[in-house]
Amino acid sequence: MSDHTLRTYDSILDLLASEENPTPLVRLRHIPGFEHATIYAKLEWYNPFGAVKDRVAASLVSDAELRGERLENLVEPTSGNTGIGLAMVANTRRYGFAATLSREIPLEKRTALRLFGTELHELDDALCPMPGQPEGAMERATELGERPGWRQLNQYKNPANPEAHYRTTGPEIWRQTGGAVTHFVASLGTCGTITGTGRYLKERNPGVKVIGVHPSDGHDIPGVRSLRALALTDFFTPQEYDGVLEVSDDEAYGLCRRLHLEESIIAGPSCGLALAGALRAVPDEPGTVAVVIFPDNAFKYLSSFRRHLPDLFPPEAPEPVVAANPFAEHLEAAFELAKQGPDVIDVHEAKRLLDAGVTVLDVRNPGEVARVQIPESVKLPLPELAQGSTEGLPVDRSEPIVAICAAGTRSLYALLLLKAQGYQDVKSVDGGMGAWVAAGHPAA
Ligand SMILES: Cc1ncc(COP(=O)(O)O)c(C=O)c1O
Structure with missing residues (x-):
């Protein structure tokens, strides 16, 4: 038997908030x-x-079960918290769970979902998912x-979502x-x-003022929606509310920080958002008792x-200094040696080899290639070559290759890289495309 007085529980789900086991109400003593x-x-x-959202996750699942649905695997678009709740409720039932979400959701939430066993579909979607976007979290789910x-x-769309709050949050x-x-x-x-x-509170006392707070368009507060996104949300029924206010990211994060400093409350960003709205909407009058929902705590939002609040973080580590690398000196020596060696050829020799059918490898980046190029050349930018790509190069490593770049430096690095990979006959064109074009050799 679970006992809320002793806080001894038969199941983790018995910890879900209810009238007998409400989440705490804590008076804000300083900020207001x-x-x-x-x-x-x-x-x-x-x-x-x-x-x-734990309340909602439990309600969505138990509502379907009570209606006799045989559930096996669940999928849900989420900004993280519904997913986290559903993943854990699903685990208690041994159901599978998949979530579709934007990569803009903090890494902390995405990692938690993986930790809880979720099949995660991360998408290039907006933080506020919208219906009707084929590649978005909603359509994908x-x-x-x-x-x-x-x-x-x-x-x-599921009435079991507001119903969870009508049955528990309101009565609490x-x-x-x-x-x-x-x-x-x-x-x-x-x-x-x-x-x-x-709805619950207005049923008990129609005089209770209900106030909604939303961020501005393009905001960076996970879990909440701008007015434009709310317009497409079924349970957004502003005619039932007494006020809808917009709060900026700066105001929300600023108050979030103050909640830690001045109230010792470990609030997440959407708590700051809601409180900012409350401070504007609630009059300082005798008899006024306002309750503000603080949806979750700060620890899932370090990346936000x-x-x-960048001052909370240490400065970025400086770029490592190349000269500090003990091998850099040797690399430089090898480079100098190769520069003097017989594998550096002039553009006329390069043209002769091209005409003889030898592979010419252009290691410049695509922007440079777009301006001028040898049409028959294989294009493989040096960074890709350095990462091990040999796309378009002869499979037989004894076949000759002529590397070219803009002026002859990158092609020399390419020569060293290719030789290190076992290509036996690699040349580098002295003066690169600059010299090639100046010599009047064909280029497009
Ligand atoms: C952190 C956070 N704040 C606020 C909300 C908004 O709650 P509701 O979906 O009930 O409007 C959510 C919902 O996911 C949330 O995750």
């Missing part, structure tokens, strides 16, 4: 600077998998959900404030939190902090 109003933060990382044995529960807040709550503030992603909790 209010004389009369009270602002509480509701710390959702006290859910078992670390975020507000739909596609993957059509595989036999797979099912997309779809947090964006009502009970924790003794019915005194006057304002409810949440950041907006799928809008499950605001819509489900807001690197961009927005």
Whole structure:
């Protein structure tokens, strides 16, 4: 038997927040600077998998199970937290789980998903996934959900998402404030939190003000959506809310930092976003009791902090100095030796070899090649050659090759690289394409 008083649990899922086991409400004592109003933060990382979306993940799965669906494998587009929750609920049931998400989601979240056994489909999608984009996370999840044995529960359309908050978040807040709550503030992603909790609170007291907070277009706060993206979100029902406010990344990250310093609360970026909205919308009046949802904590967002709070990070390590490499001197000596050696040929000899059918290898980069080139030459930029590519070169390493670049330096490095790989007969063209063109040899 699970016992919330003793905090002894039969199953990890019994730790999910409920009226009997609510996530904490903590009063913000310093940042608001209010004389009369009270602002509480509701710390959702006290859910078992670390975020507000644990409630939704459990609700999506149990709702499908209660309707008698036989689940085997689940797939979901996610900004991380729903995925993390679903991965862990799926593990308790031995279901498979796949997530589709943008590579812009912090590496910390993507790594956590892998740690939890998720089949991860990382895409070049925007941080705010939108429907109707064939290569995007949403369409990809739909596609993957059509595989036999797979099912997309779809947090964006499934009523079990707001329902989770109507059944748990709302009643918790009502009970924790003794019915005194006057304002409810949440950041907006799928809008499950605001819509489900807001409906419950307004049913108990129609005077409760429900306020949604969103970032601006092109924002960098995982989990939330700009107004443009919200317009395409089914559970965004602004007619039910009393206010919708926009907050900038700077304001959100700034408040996120202050929450650590001034309130000792380990808040993630979307907590800063929601609090910034609350500070604008909540009046400092007697009797005002505001509850702000704090969706998750800071530790999954180090890569976001690197961009927005760069002073937290040590300066980038300087580029290693080549001269410090003990082999650099030997390389230079080998290079000088090769430069004087018989394998450096002039452009006329190169032309003769080309006419005789010898492979000419151009090691310049594509931009240089586009300007002028020997049409018959094999193009393989030096960096690719250095990484071991031999694409287009003769398979038989005894066949001759003539390397050319712009002026004769890179082709000499190419000569050394190719010889090190066992090519026996390699020449480098002195003066490169510059000398070739000046001599009037054919080029395009
Ligand atoms: C960190 C974070 N903040 C806010 C939200 C928004 O919550 P909702 O989807 O219920 O609107 C999410 C949702 O994924 C989230 O992950």
